[in-house]
Amino acid sequence: MPLKFPFRARRESYPPDLWTQCPGCGQMLFNKHLDRDLRVCAACGHHFRLTATARLAQLLDPGTFSERDEGLIPVDPISFVDSRAYADRLEAARTATGLRDAAVWGFGSIEGRRVAICVLDFGFMGGSMGSVVGEKVARAAEGALAESLPLIIVSSSGGARMQEGTLALMQLVITLGALDRLRAAGVPFVSVMADPTTGGVFASFASVGDVNLAEPNALIGFAGARVSAGTIADELPPGFQRSEFLLSHGFIDRIVHRSALRAELARILGYLAPAGGGSGSGTREASRG
Amino acid sequence: MPLKFPFRARRESYPPDLWTQCPGCGQMLFNKHLDRDLRVCAACGHHFRLTATARLAQLLDPGTFSERDEGLIPVDPISFVDSRAYADRLEAARTATGLRDAAVWGFGSIEGRRVAICVLDFGFMGGSMGSVVGEKVARAAEGALAESLPLIIVSSSGGARMQEGTLALMQLVITLGALDRLRAAGVPFVSVMADPTTGGVFASFASVGDVNLAEPNALIGFAGARVSAGTIADELPPGFQRSEFLLSHGFIDRIVHRSALRAELARILGYLAPAGGGSGSGTREASRG
């Protein structure tokens, strides 16, 4: 079942016949080429953000994605209003992206290997995690557990969604609880951190992959760099909160260029969830790590 | 069964009618008073090292100690000779201490609570761990496991015993394996680090207590301070490798004055191994931490 969006498709901000300036190197990139290059600058390697649709299309074997829980929609549990009501912000995000919220999950295949996959879309309110995103991540973990399929989550999020108050915060518990049950059952979870992975998303599911991958130069951190620099008068170290910083500090296994991500995932799953039951590996049992 | 040593009793280096100079403050201490003060300087609090006999006498309820495996004696597995043969060093240590090796273990009571206890004696070749010490620590853990009694180990050791070569090194595996089985069974282990606790003893059983206690100002470290300073030209931080340094770096739960150690052990065991099965505590089960 192909990916289907009940709402109007997102208006591509980069029409294919126009040019986009790379924020990495300043070069003007022809959008058609940028799309062909998986939205990575051919000159400097800057990774542009991807929509959920584009991410799934890049990672999964064509035609294999089957979405789950597409009917989950956010509500406005605390009637949140700042300069604009949460309900209005949701409506605007729906219109802009064609998504119902910032997460999409389902089953699909990567190089013939079936997986459960959940991707976040930064375009929907900064990929922020409210109740729908938390629920979808948890259901993805439960779907992976039920079918003993590896779970992949691709994060791109500013963190918890303020407009849902502490209910957004509770999604940290919900997602981590579901992932802990997955871990106890010995089902693999690979976390992929794309730009940005911050706040409550980094402080929950994104951190705890059996293997943690990151795209190059993604912003990854808990406190936003501005908050961090503003609150405490530290001189920030170079590369602060970027993928390479996280790698050298021990929180990321590998930094993977987008063009290699699909093959890399297949390769890692070849170890953690070998097709055919792992004849070559040792005795497999669901031991608690 | 009281503690009994088959060999000639250790010649006390501090006859009770003489004085000892405190290395902490330089004061002359009357030995009788020093003994009364549990061999702690009344002026500056310097903790003198204790023999295994004195340590057991201080910690256990009188007359409750029953030694186990007192028949284990070292051999000279690699015919080690430096300026002196290992066999000769063993003989000299035996004569000086009345011990067969640097560890004594058995069962006893602390404030009426039965425990398995193993103590090291620095006087026997620097408390070094060869095969006998490793075996006794392992048997103490197994004794604790068999009787579901808490285990206490009081360390005072320079580390692995070079004269037994890699067989001494293997005692790290032997002791840690036995302690891991104890941990899996939910039987508590309290490690007490006395001066000094270094090298292979610190890198094995002494580090992994459910609760780690230390006497004040004990030397505790992996590489000897001289080795460490000599090998790498670091400026050593103040208090390097002393109890307080270890506390601030997160490896010790509490620093306990010798006069409080017995009560402190009883108090902690009151939580981890409550007499009467812990009616007030939650459901008790042997879960793997």
Added chain:
Amino acid sequence: MVDRLLGLAKQAEHPPQAAPAAPPDPRATVWASVQLARNPRRPHTLELLAELASEFAELHGDRLFGDDGAIVGGLARIDRFRVVVVGHQKGSDTEENIRRNFGMAKPEGFRKAIRLFELAERFGLPVVTFVDTPGAYPGAEAEERGVAEAIARSIGAMTRLRVPIVSVITGEGGSGGALAIAAGDVVIALENAVYSVISPEGCASILWRTPEKAADAALAMRMSARDQQALGVVDVVVSEPGEGAHVDPAETARRLRAVIIEYLTTLAATPPDELVALRARRYRSLGAFQDLGPGPEPTPVERPGLADRLRRAFEAGSRTLGDTIGGRTVGGRDQREDVGRLQEDDE
């Protein structure tokens, strides 16, 4: 079991609140709570323990990097219960505040908490946590040592812990740094405690573009203890003496102690499997969304659920909604079937 807890939550709310004389300005009211929650004379974990517990043996260190003064923990005796306590500790003066980093934990604080949680589980000891922090330390060294990972691991440990966990929000429940030790089976809050996904100043800076609007943000986020109770995030609110906990720490501790003991009593009788399953259910119910079901066409008909009930409740303007909605909010998810693979033997 859920009913038992719910019943308990209602009873435990003692002494009953007197009805407010005049309808207060809700913005001023919540901001007053924020100020009280931050009052430096407010009793913190160690001050409360001195009154609550008959014995406390502090345990130090994460066994990895350091001993974080912003989170304290150890073995304590509360009435007939032997427990492991973990709590934030702010200072009561400048010197102590610096030493305690104003209650803002670094990764080593959360990793100490994890170590103590696992110690508690290994020896079958219930856990009691006291939550009072502006948030995790936002400095560069905390980022370097993985503060987000440490928070995630701590929450994860709490979700699987096979012993009871009673969490008490005593002051500021600041975001992930609070939640890291607040994911209990039951969440108690002092009357003037606050709990929010981000500090009101942070929220105001981002959404109102000025920290001056912090009181507005506090109101919009419904961060008061009573509003959190209405949401179901807090189970029971314990009233404070006089103008606030700081005027009578001993009485505050006495009131908390009674509620903690009631919950420990109930939870200690719950088998570990059930405990873990109920805890998972508790948090899973704390999400507000609708499910339109599969199919390409949206069916925007809202079922009356948690969200509706909350909206109606909040629109009524009451500050003490918890009373009307009940100690724990479990609605809105009743019609849903797939709450995970939990054993729900007694339902």
Added chain:
Amino acid sequence: MVDRLLGLAKQAEHPPQAAPAAPPDPRATVWASVQLARNPRRPHTLELLAELASEFAELHGDRLFGDDGAIVGGLARIDRFRVVVVGHQKGSDTEENIRRNFGMAKPEGFRKAIRLFELAERFGLPVVTFVDTPGAYPGAEAEERGVAEAIARSIGAMTRLRVPIVSVITGEGGSGGALAIAAGDVVIALENAVYSVISPEGCASILWRTPEKAADAALAMRMSARDQQALGVVDVVVSEPGEGAHVDPAETARRLRAVIIEYLTTLAATPPDELVALRARRYRSLGAFQDLGPGPEPTPVERPGLADRLRRAFEAGSRTLGDTIGGRTVGGRDQREDVGRLQEDDE
């Protein structure tokens, strides 16, 4: 099962050693091995993996503090086996040596190893470790971050791991820093590898009061691979091509690969409970002592055990005792009954 492993150990020692032409000076011989073990051109973990494994995906970091270049690890495919590899990595030039800290791991290196061991267990992957280090880093920062605790935890993790562990001493087996990743079900050593409780220089400094006596210390500690095989610490010795591994890394890797595959094959067929029990037995047998039994009077009659057999063997002056004593030494403990509470179903 023990017999199976013993038989395998004997077979696996290929190609057979040619008898030495003239009796060599044992002190010079062991010191030559120390020099070869330290030869900067000797292949280290990554160089060996390039030949041994058809695929290697390095995984980084301890999830706590940093990524230690002195210990590498990841997922590898060796023949038909998918395994987790952990190994020391020295540099081949000055720049790399500085980056790799000369193969001296800090706490984060050992904690990365623990993380990978647990990953291996969770997914049922056998572990292969490559050991080549002067020792753990002895600097102040390693002490501050608990290098001893990290080593202890790593060894502890290996004792309980429910997957096969094949350890290979490829160069310097330096004390606790080596053992931290060397506590395998089987320990293979290259012919010129060395293994000791302390560096020969360190031993000489303490016991001879001068590092100049390092060669004497090396001999006294019996640190050559063959002597370690005689002790039972090493199970099988793999000969090196030509003057040593560095002259033909590919051939060295080829020979190691065959032995590793043989052991992986045997161990993969062993149920996890048995694996853990056999591993415990293996190490428990590596202690040399006598038991005079209870009673106040010593009975100094030595039973012929491991110690006697070793003493006789070493006094014979042979460098290749492993051949005569066998691949694994399990004697000396045969009469003892209390080897722990292990399941010994097949004995």
